[in-house]
Each structure stands twice: as C-alpha cells, then as structure tokens.
Amino acid sequence: MTDILRTNLLNPIVLSFALGVFARLVRSEFTLPKDIYTGISIFLLFGLGLKGGAELAETPMATIAAPLGVTLFLGVLTPITAWAVLRYIGKFSESDAAGVAAHYGSVSAVTFLAAQQFVQAMQVQDPTLPPLEGYMPTLLAALESPGIHVALAIGALRTAHPEQKLGAVLHEVLTARTMILLIGGLIIGYLSGHEQWEKIAPFYDSKGAVFRGALCLFLLEMGVVAGSRLGDLKKVGPFLLAFGVLWPAVHGVIGAWLGVWAGLSPSGATVLGAMAASASYIAAPPAVRLTLPDANPTLYLTSSLAITFPFNILFGITLYFQAALWAAGR
Amino acid sequence: MTDILRTNLLNPIVLSFALGVFARLVRSEFTLPKDIYTGISIFLLFGLGLKGGAELAETPMATIAAPLGVTLFLGVLTPITAWAVLRYIGKFSESDAAGVAAHYGSVSAVTFLAAQQFVQAMQVQDPTLPPLEGYMPTLLAALESPGIHVALAIGALRTAHPEQKLGAVLHEVLTARTMILLIGGLIIGYLSGHEQWEKIAPFYDSKGAVFRGALCLFLLEMGVVAGSRLGDLKKVGPFLLAFGVLWPAVHGVIGAWLGVWAGLSPSGATVLGAMAASASYIAAPPAVRLTLPDANPTLYLTSSLAITFPFNILFGITLYFQAALWAAGR
Amino acid sequence: MTDILRTNLLNPIVLSFALGVFARLVRSEFTLPKDIYTGISIFLLFGLGLKGGAELAETPMATIAAPLGVTLFLGVLTPITAWAVLRYIGKFSESDAAGVAAHYGSVSAVTFLAAQQFVQAMQVQDPTLPPLEGYMPTLLAALESPGIHVALAIGALRTAHPEQKLGAVLHEVLTARTMILLIGGLIIGYLSGHEQWEKIAPFYDSKGAVFRGALCLFLLEMGVVAGSRLGDLKKVGPFLLAFGVLWPAVHGVIGAWLGVWAGLSPSGATVLGAMAASASYIAAPPAVRLTLPDANPTLYLTSSLAITFPFNILFGITLYFQAALWAAGR
Amino acid sequence: MDTTSRSLVTIICEPVLEQKIEDDLLRLGATGYTANEGRGRGSAERHAGEIPGVNVRIETITDAALAVKILAHIQEHYFAHYSVIAWVSEVQVIRASKYGPA
Amino acid sequence: MDTTSRSLVTIICEPVLEQKIEDDLLRLGATGYTANEGRGRGSAERHAGEIPGVNVRIETITDAALAVKILAHIQEHYFAHYSVIAWVSEVQVIRASKYGPA
Amino acid sequence: MDTTSRSLVTIICEPVLEQKIEDDLLRLGATGYTANEGRGRGSAERHAGEIPGVNVRIETITDAALAVKILAHIQEHYFAHYSVIAWVSEVQVIRASKYGPA
C-alpha cells in the first residue's frame, strides 16, 4: 500500500496540483488564464465523452445495466447521508446542510480522471488486473446531476425561499457545460462508432499522453484555486474539516464495494468509488447559490475544493483501490 | 448516395455541429471561450497554409495554373450571379443584394476543411479514387477575397455612401487574420519546404487526427453560433431561405464541374465545389458592414451561418462529390 | 556558415516571426489572443521544465556543477558589463543603464528554445556532433533571475527611489510565472522521473514536433509584438541600436566559449551562449518598472524585443554555434 | 445639439446572478444593458464560483424613475444573500427616445 | 488638492467600429481613450460579427465643448446604421492639462 | 427608497501597478474595488509590458473625503513616472454603510 501511495504521490498529475497550491502559498501571481482553463476542461470532458460513447457502442446493455443502477443508487444515497450527517451531527443550518450535500451528491470529473489514470498505472504494475471498463464515462454522466437535485429538493422542502425556482435550476444543471459536453460527447461517440473515434483519438487520446499532459496543466490551476481557499479552512470549523476527509472515504469505500458487487472490475470499482467520494465544484455551486441563497458558499466551496478534492487525489483513490481489491477478494 | 450521406452525417465533425445547435436550442449557457475559438481558427488556418505551402513547393506551375484560373473565375462569377438573383428575382435593396453577394463570393474555410475531411473518408472507402491535390489551400487563399471586392464594388457603384472608403476595406480584407495566416502559412511552408514541414506536421497534421479533433471543437462552437441565429430565420423571409440552399448548390455543382474540367481529381473538384458553394462569415461581414452600412447584417449573417453553412456540411458536400464523379465520368 | 545561416533563416520558426513582423508592418489587426499567447508560453515553459527535470534526475551532480557555476557567473557578469557600457560609453542615466542592464542580465526563454531547435537541426546535418545536454533547462532557470537582481541592486545603490522596495521585487521575480513553471516543472520532472515523463512526453514533447509547432505560433505573436515596437527604433537612438546587436554578440561568444570550457558539448555551449546573449522581456520589465520608475521603458523594451531578440534568432545563434565549434577545436 | 438627462445604473454582481439580473432589467422596462467581466474585492467574499473575486459589471441607461425601481428591486431581492452593489449617476444622452419615455 | 471639472464621454459600439471611432476621437482632439470589451442587449441587434451581442466600450475624458462635438459626430455618422450609444457625464480630474485646454 | 451620495473614483493604470494601487486603496480606507482590463491610448506610452496599450481600470466607491485622499495619493506617488489617470464622479448608492461612514 505504501509504495502504491508513493507511486501516486510522485505522479506528475498530483505534483502539478501541489505546485499550484505552492504557487498560491508563496503569493505568486501565476494563474492559468480563465479561458485556457475553460478550454482545457472542455477538451477533457468532450474527449472523455467521445471515447466513452465509442466504447459504449460496443457494450451490451446487459453488461452496463447493473453498474448503471448502482451508480444512480449512489446518486441518491450520497446526498442523503451527507445531508443527514451535516444536519444532525454537524448541526448545520438547513440550507448549509443541503448546500454542502448537493456537492457531495454530485461528482468531480477531474477526480474521475485522476482515478482513471491511477488504475491505468496500477495495471502496468500488475498486468493480471482486468482492464478498466471503457464505458465508465457513461457512469460519470449518470452521477453528475441526480445528487444535486436530491439535495436541493431536501433543502427546498425544509426551507422556504422566495427566490427558489427549482425548475430553472433543473434546467441550469441539465444544460450546464459538463452535461452538454459529456452526454453530447457520449452520443456522438456512440453514433459515429469506434472506427470514427480512432480517426480523432490521437487528439483527445483519453487513455494516453495527450490527456495526461493536459490534465497536469488543469491540476496546476486546480491547485492555485484550492490554494486560494486554504485561508478559509479556519472559517469552516473542525467539523467540516473532518467531514470533508472522513465522509468521502466512507462514500468511496461503499462505492468501490458496490461497484465490485455490480460486476465491475477492481479498476472500475475504484473509479466508481472515487466518483462517489468526490464532490462537485463546477455544476453544484451555481445551482446551490441560486436555490439556497442563504447557504454559505465558503462552506461548500472550501470543503469540496480545498479539503475533499486534495484528499481524494492524494490518498482517497489509493484507499478505494484497496477496498475494491479486498471486495474482489484479491 | 444515401449511405455516403449517412457516413457523412454520422461523422463526429458534423455531429459536433449538431450538438452545438442543440445546446443553443435548449438555451444552454455553453459556449467555447472567444479566445479559444479564435485560437483554434488560427491553428487550423496556419496549419492549413503551412501544409499547403509545403505541397505547393513540389507542384509544377503548369499543374496548378488551370485550377487557379478556374478558382479566380469562380471568385468573379459567384458574387455576380448571387447579386443578380437577389436583386432582380429577390427584389433585395441594392445594399442588401451586394452585401449578401459579398458573402457568397468569398469562401468559408471550415466548409473547405469539412470537404477535405469528407473526400479523405471517401478515399478510404474507394482506394481507386486519385488522391486529393495537396495544393488546394492555395486555391482557398485565392478565392478568399476577390468575391468580396467584386460585390462591394457593385454595391458602391450602385449606391452612394458618404462613409464608404473602398481603399480602407480592401486593406482590411487583405490584412485580415485569415489572409495573414493562410497566405503567410503558404509562403512559410513553401520556403521551408517539405522536410521542415515534416518536423512540425504532427502538431498541425492537417491530414490527420489532430486537425480533425480540433475541427470537432470548432464546429461545436459554430453550431452554437448558428443555433443562436436560428431565431432570425423567420426574419429573413422565404426567398433568402430558398436562396441560401439552392444557390450554393448551383455554385457548388458549377465549381465541381469546372474543377474536373480544369484537371482536378474528383476529390479536388469536390473541395473546389464546396468552396464555391460556401459563404464567408469571417472576412466578409466586417467588410460589408463598413462599406454598406445600410445592408442588413441579419440577412447576410443568417443566410451564410444558419442556412448555407449547415446545408453544405450536411448535404451540399455529398452533392458536389456526386457532381464531380459524374463530371469525371466515374 | 552561409548555408547554416540559410537553413536557420528558412526555418518555420524564424519565418513565423518574420510573418508576425510583416503583419504588423501592413497594419493588420492580426494578433494572437492574449490568453492563447499566455497559454502557449505556460505550455512551453512547463514542458521545458518537466523534460529538463526528468533528464536532471539522470545527471550526476559532478557533471552539471561546472556548467551551473559558469551560468551563475554569466548571470553576474553580463548585467555588470551591460550596465558599464551603457552608463559610461552610452552616457545613459543611472536608471536607464541599470534598467536595460537588468534585461540583458536575465534570459529569454524563447531564444533558448530557438537555440535548442537550431542545434538539434545541426545534429541532423552532422551526426558526429555530441547530443545536447538534457539538463539545459536547469541552466535556463539558474540564469533567469540573478542578473535582474544584480542590475537592480546597482540601480538602487546609485539612485534613491522613494518607491523602491527591493524585497517586494525580489519576491515578484522569484514567484513570477516563468520561475514557477520552469523550476516547478524541473522539480516535478525530477521527482517523478523519466518513466513518468515518457507517459506525458508526447503532449509536451520538447524534442519533437508539438513543441516546434507551438513555438511557431508563439513566434508569430512575438513578431507582431516586436513589429509594433519597430516604430520606437528611432526613439532609442543609434547607440542603443548598436548596443542591442553588438553586446549580445559579445555576451554570446563569451557564453559559448565558457560553456565549452566548462565541459559542455558544442551544442550545449551554443545554447548557453544564446542564453547569455538574450535579453529578458517577460520577467525583467515589470521588475524594472517597479524598482526604477524613472527608467524609460521604451529603451529596454525596444532593445530587448525589437533589436536583440530578432538579432539572436536570425544571426546570433548561428554565430554562437561557430564560436562553440571553434572553442571546441572542431 | 440637445442632450437629455438620463440615469446610468451600474450593478456589480457575482457571475451566477448575471443572467437573472439582466432578465430583471428588461422585465422592469430597461431598453438594454451592457455587461463586462471584472474582478474585485469587497467586504464579503461569497462568490459561488471556482475562481473567487470574479464578477460582472452591468450598466443600463434608464429614466430616473426606472433607475430607482431597479435599485429597489436589486436591494429587495439580492442584497441579503448575494455579493451585489449598485449605484446610479446622472448622464447626458442623445436620442433619449432610445431609453424609453422620460 | 484642486480638481477640475471635465466631461467623460462613454461610447458603446459594435466591434467593427472600434478602430474607426477611436481614430475619430483623436482626430477630433481627444488626448486619449480607454476601451474594453463587453456584451450587451439593445433594441436592435445589427452586429456584424460571428458572435452576436459582443461590443466595445470606449471612454474618453475631454473638455465640455469637445464632448458635445464628439456626440454630434457619433450621431451624424453612426446612429443611422450602426449599433452605437453614447453618453456624457461630468467628472472631476486632476492634472486637467492632460485632457486639453478647458 | 433613500439613496445617499458617494464618490466613484476611477483609476486607469498600467497593469504593473494594479496590485500596488489596489493595496493602496484598501490601506487608505476603501471598503472594496472593482477592476477590469482595457486597452487604450494616451499621451505617453510607457507601459512596461510585452503588449503595449493594455491597461487596467479600477473603480472604487468611497465617501467624498477619501476620494480626494485617493486622488492626492495617486498624484503624489504615480503621476510622475507612470501611465495613470484618475477621475471622480458623484453617484447615488443604496446601503451607503457599505462604503464606510459618510
């Protein structure tokens, strides 16, 4: 486990994140231009979708049914457990509890990508590991939005907001960049099929170097952003600090275990675990901001960006991998 | 023909365009950042020029003379025919007729690229097809500006604009981004030659995956832009709707036929047809806006972006390919 | 020598720079979007660092000690000589002399890259040349900042600026984008090692096509920027014109000679010479602007961007290569 | 040339509100608006965006009455929970008709 | 510290006009200008650009007389056919000399 | 709805000064500021940046006294050697408390 951890920590992707944090800590003015940051995320998400769609076209419905079901189940379970813990153990306000829960009910695409890279590295070390399922991006798309809606519904039911228009938010989430690119990419990849994908693969190349290289740049900026939130760690209090580390771990282990149970390979289950453990910081924040205006953004942004994201990247994924191996009885 | 059409419609490039339109129709806020959009177009145009220049260095003057002559002829013919139809059949105002004509007299680089991708796909299916001429980008550069000047001259002659400074516009068009990158790229590629090109080819790689992948992203945004113009379709009236579909088809078939006549391969003639059929939406609009201020932008932007561009991408190119095959007696 | 020069001048990288200058001279509105320009420079610097770090991990300390020492020596020598010449022969004001000297004491990463590309091309022509040292980026990082501090210290000692906070400037320079990316990249590359680098190399691929292709785009914009400064050539006077060409040549030859003396290959010595000869136009300007407000930016920006940079790209590098060969007795 | 006095309302808000506020403006009767990105610092930092401190600057030219209505609307709906500030200044315009009846 | 009253002219126009209007300003006697990108909505949408709604915001500080001259110029040359709006407001500046004689 | 009169200070400076001036503003007592990029032309071209003409536009809402203090500070520290201009205009704000005591 320790040397798996070392391999993970000495990975350029993880180190790029660390560099970004460092740059922020030394108050460097360095930052990736906003448009470049957006451009890279568009590139990564669209490539992910295209690849996943092409793979999906070769996947029998029967194979994906169970994993998909488990994923949707996680999309309902995780926001509720997160909300319950925050509300009743953490004594958070209704809005704050629901707001943070919405983030943990959704998923962080970058954490997904990091997990994917991680298991691919593991497969190099241990060729006996079955390959990662190609249709994982479909599960990513499926986990993106349900959790947000569940949590916002809870929040809406238990508070009364003049402003809140759940319909508008539903629309906002479903038509968000991430969804358009991921689901759109999946459909395009599915329709045009594997042969067509091969013709553009080297550009997106989600298995390979291009993808990994772009991910480094992206995590560099993620580090800067997370770093700029470190100052808020004091503000969020010890409970959220603990929650941001422990609860993802719980979700991740459950996710990995359910993944194996649903027939995913240990690699696939690890990625599913990372998805369940991850907290959204792109789709969820605006949705929460508009539906639950009195939820404090510092709480949900800090916990998802500055606590849970780094935890998953640094340690979580390795843990979920162990859980998956154990669940698979390896 | 139908399965050629299917192949074309199920192409990631075309589907990306459709996705962009869809995103706009569901009122998604998704859009490619302006600078990324510009960056990709710079990348595509410059790569196109470099490649074309390197090929040009290996092309005897005699080979290219006839195709070049035909291209310039199309640059004079298409704006005049377009203008005549709009003015006398469509009863458009002098300025509107000339303004729209300027767009159809020029060329859309993206349509050129899509046509190039199309014929390359056809060659995979039918290896007996002679390869696409490498010097096509030279023809693209040649067709870019003449049509604009012809149409604006017509407009200037028949109206009197205090503001209009044809000189200034000539300068504007000749020094526009497209010209600098395309012609500049051609010259650089020509001077540095094939061996040097090989050393940077994988980055621009206009034949291959990188180019195609970038084109997908570009068309995604083109779809968003075209989609945002769909609402104007009502405004432009039935005549322009019909014109935007039928007239390009006429230009395209003439172009393909003349291409074969000038000795181009069916593939080359198809691309030339697509060029003739396409309407500019980058170089022409500002030029027209400045020279013919009272021409209504909604007319020329909607027809070129929301009618003719999609038509060519979806059906036109396939049609011009058929015309070229027929003209070549295959 | 002449045909080496021709090879260099007919290189796409150099020609792209020329195209940019040309675009500016014909008053084209063409320019690379600011964010794309920044994005490419981030890509190039980070890739350079990662590659250099991976190489560094395989380099025994003993091997690099002497070259590193010589580099630091150049970092102290060049600003002092530049300052002395400008102050006592050029009769520049204290601030102007120190301000310009700060630029020549630092280094231009793009000139470094151009030199690297040049020697790689030379190696293709003459396979007997020993390969370029892989750890050169380390030297680049080492030469970035000392020269700025030496020159600013001189300026500070000899003038009295209410505003000047050397501490703040030291921080600013050390945490500047270039340093974060270059040194950060070096450390990441060093820690993750060669095997990990191989996995992302195709994306950054500093030896190969991707890097070269991106460099073309970057130099295109550099040309535009340099071109927009040509008008200032009149303003800076004949002395600075001569200085901007002759002094870099002197620094370059000294650098190449010292490089060979320190055990670098002729290729490595050429790159070191180019580094010594080059003038910074990213790190130095803001630092000088803040510390020596009364130094005239037109002087240092024009000399480094519009005089010395083109000179090195066009002729300097070839010269330093000759010097290195001669010093190596080849 | 005769100029007319109008009110220029400037609103600075976190990006998540841009669309909403722009719709509000048109609904309240503004004939148009101009927006651009900015970054800033204020008393609270409550932006719901990955990148903190980024915000949007919205300007609209209206008649005096509408300006007051807009300020009141902003105050009522957004001040409590969002990072928003707004101010009004008097400007002279030509073709005043463009901005609705005075 | 003594401040002087000057006029701040703000012009919002479609991008294709930026260069032209900036040249006009300097020719008319403005000592400088500041421009930045924006997006907007108005009564007409006549932008000649692929991306609709994008426009440019140009500001120039001038003396009162020039301000009127500029507005008149804009009105005469651009209002008829282009998406342009302009307004003037009074501001207090230091080193008034920078903006031409009062 | 009652509005209060405040001063809007606008500063346009070369990018290298942005951080410095923003810090100055807060130190002098401003409760916040908004900045965005622009490009411009003026009498001098002394920008220390690769890309000439790019500059930053900083706005801050303050009370009248602080506005004067800020202008004086800018004049004293930056006018001599930097490309900076600044002006003040009067605006009406709501929740005036946000911008410090009047």
Ligand SMILES: Nc1ncnc2c1ncn2[C@@H]1O[C@H](COP(=O)(O)O)[C@@H](O)[C@H]1O
């Ligand atoms: N005094 C001020 N002057 C100018 N802009 C301000 C001021 N206070 C706040 N802002 C802007 O309003 C945004 C939100 O302010 P706040 O709600 O105080 O965080 C900030 O990000 C600034 O862009």
Ligand SMILES: Nc1ncnc2c1ncn2[C@@H]1O[C@H](COP(=O)(O)O)[C@@H](O)[C@H]1O
């Ligand atoms: N009432 C208004 N307030 C602020 N900006 C406006 C207003 N009306 C129009 N604009 C701006 O002026 C541009 C052109 O307006 P129009 O000519 O009405 O399309 C729009 O894109 C807006 O940016």
Ligand SMILES: Nc1ncnc2c1ncn2[C@@H]1O[C@H](COP(=O)(O)O)[C@@H](O)[C@H]1O
């Ligand atoms: N009269 C003016 N009106 C508006 N902005 C100006 C004016 N003069 C200068 N500026 C702005 O202030 C910056 C610096 O001006 P200067 O110090 O004269 O070069 C310029 O780049 C413009 O953005």
Ligand code: NA
């Ligand atoms: Na989750």
Ligand code: NA
């Ligand atoms: Na055409």
Ligand code: NA
């Ligand atoms: Na140097």
